[in-house]
Every structure is written in structure tokens, then in C-alpha cells.
Amino acid sequence: MNTSNNSSLLKGSLSVIILRLLEDRDKMYGYEITQKVKELTAGEMAITEGALYPALHKLEAEGLLTTETQIVDGRARKYYSLTKTGHTEAAGRIAELTAFLDNLNLVLKLKPSL
Amino acid sequence: MNTSNNSSLLKGSLSVIILRLLEDRDKMYGYEITQKVKELTAGEMAITEGALYPALHKLEAEGLLTTETQIVDGRARKYYSLTKTGHTEAAGRIAELTAFLDNLNLVLKLKPSL
């Protein structure tokens, strides 16, 4: 993950980003996730495939995601969806991340909450 | 670094936290940093020493911090301050982090900007 110009930042948030996107869309494939994040951040945040695919596989191994492969236009797409456990875990991890971000903002002396 | 109840989060922000604190206070020692972060976050965020000291040493090696040791109450304190380069670099890294946080919030669909 990186910001427009340079370097990497904030390791640990990728899996939460994935879970958050799937909460809203309930079915996405890897490439779609990279494009959606680019779109949402006006191209400023890019998710690298070398980080994304291992993260997806891990979430699947943890039982938070299930997969379903489809052939579209002659190319294979692997769709990921939240499992039941995935839904509850997503809520928890998102809450945990936002709590952390609130604390980080406190230290950085920005707004106290979101 | 962790949030109140459990697990670790958000690798990459520690050095920026250090730089940010030193922007305001212009002279702090390691233990003081751990206490200040606890204080600012009402005990919710804890910086571990195993992460803090290597981070301080790295920032010093990068030329962003200088040290000055003092004996206070019979105990040695190693004070860290921002160098000239440290000041400019701090501004840049903080801006980079806040830009990232803005983008992260966009994806998580919280407020668009701090």
C-alpha cells in the first residue's frame, strides 16, 4: 500500500479495508478491490497485488471469506464474500481500527474523534 | 503498540508519533514518551519499549534526532530533540501520515477529512 508519490504506510489496515469493502458490496474479486480503492481515493492509495492476494488467502483460511470462481469474458474471476463469522469479525476489526485511529489522532493532535 | 483490550495494530506510525511529540515539546526521553502517549489516549494506547528504543535509535541514525544524556535523581535520562533536518522531515512525514489517514477514512467511509 502506498500514497501517490512515495513509500509505504500503515501496515495492518489492508485486511480491514477488504472486510469493510465486502460489508457494503457482499461480493468482490481481487482486481476489483484494487480498482475500487483507487477510485475511492482518487488514485492516491494503491493496493499492491503482492499484498492483496496473500491477505485474501489469509482471510479465507481464517474462515472470514468464502470464494466462488466465475469465468467472465474468457477470464477467471475469484469472487470473495463474507461468511457469517466474517460479518461479525468485520464489525469487530473495523471498530478496533477506528478506535486506534481515534487514539492516533489524539496523539497527533488532530480532531479528537473521527 | 496496542489498543486497550487486545492485539497490535498499525505498524509504521510509531516514528511519526515520536516526531510529532517532539515537534511540540522539543526535548523528551524515552520513558517520558511512553507515559505521554498513555496520558493522551487515556491509557488506551501503549508503546512498548521493544519498539520504542529501536525506533529512537533509527531516527537518530537517520539524523533526525540528537541526544543528550542527563542524570536526574541518580538515574540516567537520554533526551532526544529534533535536528534541523528532523524538523523538516517531521513536517513531511506527518503530512504523509495524515494524507494516508484521510484516504483510509475515505475507504472506511468515515468522514472524508480529519
Added chain:
DNA sequence: TTATATACCTCCAAATCTTATGTATAAGTC
């Protein structure tokens, strides 16, 4: 005397990320 607070430090293991590389199909361009 024993525990807690203060104050520094290092090493190891685990986790996450970047970069590079690889495979393959579809579509657009020269």
C-alpha cells in the same frame, strides 16, 4: 525486604508489506 516505578537496552520471532516475477486472456493500436 520486597515490590513498584523509573530508565535504559537487546534479541528473537511473527507479521506485513514492496518489488519483482510469472502465467494467461482480451482488447486496442500501429
Added chain:
DNA sequence: GACTTATACATAAGATTTGGAGGTATATAA
């Protein structure tokens, strides 16, 4: 027809960061 770009998946090597455990030492409070 050849080449590049977009789509779509994947892995491997290396770097970085962090947490946890452990270590040293002094001052203070119980």
C-alpha cells in the same frame, strides 16, 4: 500480424516494523 495495455490470478525474496521476553540498574514506597 505484432505489440502494448488492461484484466486477472499467483508466488517468492527481502526489508521493515512490531511485540514479547529478557536483562541491568537506581529510587521509593510498603
